Amino acid sequence: MGKICSRCDRQAIYHRAYSGEYLCVQCFKRSVEEKVVRTISKFGMLRYGDKILLMVSGGKDSMSMLRILSKVVKSHASEVLVATIDEGIEGYRRDAIEISAEACAKLNVSHHVFSFKDLFGYPMDQIELLKEGMSSCSVCGVLRRRAMDIAAQKLNVNVVATAHNLDDIIQTFLINLLNNDIKRLIWNLPVHHETYLFSQKRIKPLAEIYEEELALYAFLNKERFQEVSCPYMHEGIRTKIRSILNELETNHPGIKYSFFNSAIKIPEIITTPTKERKNCEKCGYPTFANKCSVCSILDLLNRKNIRQK
Ligand code: SF4
Ligand code: ZN
Secondary structure, X not given: OOOEOOOOOOEOOEEEOXXXXXXXXXXHHXXXXXXXXXXXXXXXXXXXXXXXXXXXXXXXXXXXXXXXXXXXXXHHOOEXXXXXXXXXXXXXXXXXXXXXXXXXXXXXXXXXXXXXXXXXXXXXXXXXXXXXXXXXXXXXXXXXXXXXXXXXXXXXXOEEXXXXXXXXXHHHHHHHHHOOOHHHHHHHOOEEEOOOOOOOEEXXXXXXXXXXXXXXXXXXXXXXXXXXXXXXXXXXXXHHHHHHHHHHHHHOOOHHHHHHHHHHHHHHHHOOOHHHOEEOOOOOOEEOOOOOHHHHHHHHHHHHHHHHO
16 A cells, blocks of 8 residues: 555655655645745745746756746736847757747747847857857856846846756856855855846846755646757766756755755845946946856957958
């Protein structure tokens, strides 16, 4: 005999080790959705009348965010739009765009695609050949953040939601500490204002959901999502950190959650004062240096591209 759900009398399918609960399919799904709603209200993520842009990549987390938020947002009477960034990776992004577009059509939500090629002149496949010493993901990450800002400006929204889960947040926190990237800690908060130039609020509504639970949530909803991995993804330090944190959680259930609480308290204490910010001499975007990281990357790609011609 299996265990009975701690919240009703149905058969349990999941043991939530950190709370000790056993949950059936329905109670598990509801508990995830309720937690997202609590996160939204706890961090003051949404206000009545907000126009929200959901960044949907077509992966399991963002597809679950789309499902949950399209329900929640209705009750806030806000407008919701979806954007997908097309990095320009042959054989990888096309499926994801199709999956996102199909889900948006079902939910009657407008879907917009912003490509690296249109925004920066280079698709990721070409950047791969020009990037020299930089890692694919670091170039891609810098350009993607800018693409999100541009999408938010063009679509005239005041809130941008990304599907980062609790595991993403604590992994990034540790990676930033290990890289002495203290200034980036603030980007990792569940709510923050990305720039002082633009006024959009950045929110992470899945910030308090474990990756494992989101995977189960997507599976139980029979969510269609992109399963192919990016060809440029390298098994870097994040993979190692993920497995260390997972091992710790197995032996000490709930430790990820208490680490999450540190990861969101520390940046608030050590936030860099805004006066240290400058504007990029080329594009005017807020930055800590004279030239922003997007312009620095593009200068390097342009130089290499001209040399190759
Ligand atoms: Fe970009 Fe790296 Fe993600 Fe591929 S794995 S889409 S290169 S950030
Ligand atoms: Zn710039």
